[in-house]
Amino acid sequence: MIEKENHPLSSKLRVAWFSDIFDEVSGVITDTIELYEKAKQKGFVWLPITAYPKSLYPFYVFRPIAAIDSSSYYEGTQIYLPNFIRIIRYLRENKINMIVSNTPAALGLAAIVSSAYLKIPMVDIYHTDVDYYTKNLNESIIAPYINKFAMAFVKQYQKQADLIFVRTKDYYNLMIEAGHPAEKLRMYPAGVNADVFHPKHKNRDFWKSYGVDPSKKILLFVGRITRVKDIGFIIKGIKALKPDVEVVIVGSGPDIHYYEKMAKGMGNIHFAGILRGNELQTAYASADFFLCPSASETLGKTVLEAMASGLPVLVSDKGGPKDYVEEGKNGFLFQAQNQQDFNKKLALLLQHSQNWPDMGKAARESILPYSLENLFNGFVQNLAELL
Numbered sequence: 514m515i516e517k518e519n520h521p522l523s524s525k526l527r528v529a530w531f532s533d534i535f536d537e538v539s540g541v542i543t544d545t546i547e548l549y550e551k552a553k554q555k556g557f558v559w560l561p562i563t564a565y566p567k568s569l570y571p572f573y574v575f576r577p578i579a580a581i582d583s584s585s586y587y588e589g590t591q592i593y594l595p596n597f598i599r600i601i602r603y604l605r606e607n608k609i610n611m612i613v614s615n616t617p618a619a620l621g622l623a624a625i626v627s628s629a630y631l632k633i634p635m636v637d638i639y640h641t642d643v644d645y646y647t648k649n650l651n652e653s654i655i656a657p658y659i660n661k662f663a664m665a666f667v668k669q670y671q672k673q674a675d676l677i678f679v680r681t682k683d684y685y686n687l688m689i690e691a692g693h694p695a696e697k698l699r700m701y702p703a704g705v706n707a708d709v710f711h712p713k714h715k716n717r718d719f720w721k722s723y724g725v726d727p728s729k730k731i732l733l734f735v736g737r738i739t740r741v742k743d744i745g746f747i748i749k750g751i752k753a754l755k756p757d758v759e760v761v762i763v764g765s766g767p768d769i770h771y772y773e774k775m776a777k778g779m780g781n782i783h784f785a786g787i788l789r790g791n792e793l794q795t796a797y798a799s800a801d802f803f804l805c806p807s808a809s810e811t812l813g814k815t816v817l818e819a820m821a822s823g824l825p826v827l828v829s830d831k832g833g834p835k836d837y838v839e840e841g842k843n844g845f846l847f848q849a850q851n852q853q854d855f856n857k858k859l860a861l862l863l864q865h866s867q868n869w870p871d872m873g874k875a876a877r878e879s880i881l882p883y884s885l886e887n888l889f890n891g892f893v894q895n896l897a898e899l900l
Contacts, residue, residue: 517553517554517555517556518554518555518556519555519556520555520556520557520890520893522557522893522894522897523555523556523557523558524556525897525900526557526558526610526611526893526896526897526900527557527558527607527608527609527610527611528552528557528558528559528560528609528611528612528613528896529560529561529562529604529607529609529611529612529613529627530545530548530549530559530560530561530562530613530615531562531563531612531613531614531615531616531620531621531623531624532545532561532562532563532572532614532615532616532620533563533564533592533593533616533618533619533620533621534563534564534565534569534572534593535583535590535591535592536590536737536766537569539737541615541640541812543814544615544703544704544812544814545561545571545572545615546570546571547704547706547885548885548888548889548892549561549571550571551885551886551889552889552893555889557893558607558608558609560573560607560609561573562574562575562600562603562620563575563593563595563620564576564577564593564594564595564619564620565577565593566593573603575595575596575599575600575603577593577594577595578594578595578596579593579594580592580593580594581594581619592618592619593619594619595619595620595623597622597623597626597627600623600627601626601627601630601631604627604631605631609631609633610633610634610900611633611634611636611896611899611900612624612627612628612633612634612635612636613635613636613638613896614635614636614637614638614674615637615638615640616640617637617666617667617670617671621637621670622670625670625673628673629673634675634676634896634899634900635673635674635675636674636675636676636677636678636895636896636899637670637671637674637676637677637678638677638678638680638701639671639677639678639679639680639684639688639811640680640811640812668691668692671688671691671693672693674697675697675899676697676698676699676895676899677693677697677698677699678698678699678700678701678892678895679698679699679700679701680701680702680703680811680812680833681702681811681832681833681835681836682836683831683832683833683835683836684811684833685698685700699895701888701891701892702836702883702888703812703813703814703817703833703883703888704817704883704884704885704886704887704888704889705814705817705818705820705821705880705883705884705885706821706884706885707821707877707880707881707884709794710794710797710798710817710818710819710821710822711794711798711821711822711823712798712822712823712873712877713798714791714794714795714797714798714799714822715795715798715799715823716795716798716799717799719792719795719796719799720759720761720799723761723783723785724783725759725761725783726759727799729757729758729759729781730757730758730759730801730802730863730866730869731758731759731760731761731799731800731801731802732747732758732759732760732761732800732801732802732803732804733760733761733763733796733797733800733801733802733803733804733819733824734747734760734761734762734763734764734803734804734805735763735764735788735793735796735797735803735815735818735819736763736764736805736807736815737764737765737766738762738764738765738766738767738768738769738772738784739766739767739768740768740771741807741809742806742807743806743807743808743829743850744762744768744772744806745772745775746806746852746855747760747762747804747806748772748775748776748779748782749775749852749856750852750855750856750859751779751781751782751859752779753856754856754859754860754863756863757781758781758863759781759783760781760782760783761783761785761796761800762782762783762784762785763785763786763787763788763793763796764786764787765786765787769784772784793818794822797818797819797821797822797824798822798823800819800824801824801866801869801873802824802825802826802827802862802869803815803816803819803820803824803825803826803827804826804827805819805826805827805828805829805834806827806828806829806847806855807829807832808829808831808832808849808850809831809832810828810829810832810833810834811832811833812833813828813832813833813834813837816828816833816834816837817837817880817883819876820837820843820844820876820877820879820880821877821880821881822877823873823874823876823877824873824876825843825844825845825862825869825872825873825875825876826838826843826844826845826876827844827845827846827847827855827858827859827862828844828845828846828847829846829847829848829849829850830846830847830848830849831849831850832849837879837880837883839875839879842872842875842879843872843873843875843876843879844872844876845858845861845862846858
């Protein structure tokens with residue numbers, strides 16, 4: 514049991530954390546849970562809230578008054594509209610003096626309204642690459658107009674925030690280009706619990722029940738099974754190179770059947786479903802290399818979990834994960850959305866598999882400074898400066 518120890522700022526800050534839920538398995542949810550539990554351990558009033566049709570830890574859930582279909586951009590999802598009056602009443606009852614919003618959708622609007630009505634600060638965490646989503650995930654004739662409207666909306670939404678937290682250098686520069694003043698921006702890199710995700714959980718026999726040969730090299734992907742994750746790059750790369758390795762895809766999502774069909778007849782690609790807790794920790798530690806081909810990761814939580822578990826990584830040169838990769842030392846980068854370059858880097862890493870153990874050790878060492886403890890302390894310090 515983790516011992517509770519009050520943080521010096523716990524008597525000053527009372528935080529409500531606003532988040533839209535598009536999927537119950539995501540890096541954003543994991544991030545919310547970890548920060549909530551850390552805040553609770555440190556003695557803070559820290560209340561994650563959302564609108565959703567059912568209960569979901571650790572959120573206080575407001576039942577939606579309506580739902581908007583968003584599956585044309587993120588298949589199988591809806592945006593749930595909350596009752597703003599009930600949210601404001603809840604914040605007032607709990608004497609909240611700080612609002613954190615990590616969403617520009619319905620709960621983001623609720624955050625803006627609540628902040629203005631209660632006259633308390635509101636900060637934004639830039640989690641979603643809205644520009645990428647609206648440009649690349651809808652092929653309708655009106656998609657360019659939707660993108661233009663969405664980006665204008667996001668800019669106005671972020672203008673209402675007292676601070677904007679960004680996860681990577683790229684997105685920091687993007688905010689500057691969008692006209693936000695540097696003094697309003699704060700870096701908020703991903704944090705990982707390196708005690709939970711650790712090479713000590715390695716157990717190669719774990720894979721036998723999934724039909725995976727543990728004597729072979731194992732390449733791993735963990736995440737939501739949707740096209741925005743660019744999982745097709747992995748399948749096409751393996752099909753082209755035909756290496757004698759096993760590939761395990763952990764997760765589920767609306768496009769799982771699409772990818773299962775793409776991998777049909779490829780006996781070395783395995784879909785393991787959703788893994789959590791000890792099973793997920795063991796899966797990471799019992800693989801050899803981690804693949805994250807997505808071009809839209811603002812956070813890349815799974816990449817940090819893999820690195821903490823002692824895996825070198827192959828990630829795209831666009832988005833958050835690339836900030837943690839030193840080419841050839843703890844992983845490799847490939848040109849985003851370029852299958853040929855992905856195949857080239859995949860072939861390179863396969864040719865030098867004897868280096869993977871040393872790269873894995875370097876990967877773990879390189880992310881240790883990004884501890885959840887350091888992330889949390891820096892975050893609450895920035896919040897407290899607004900009071």
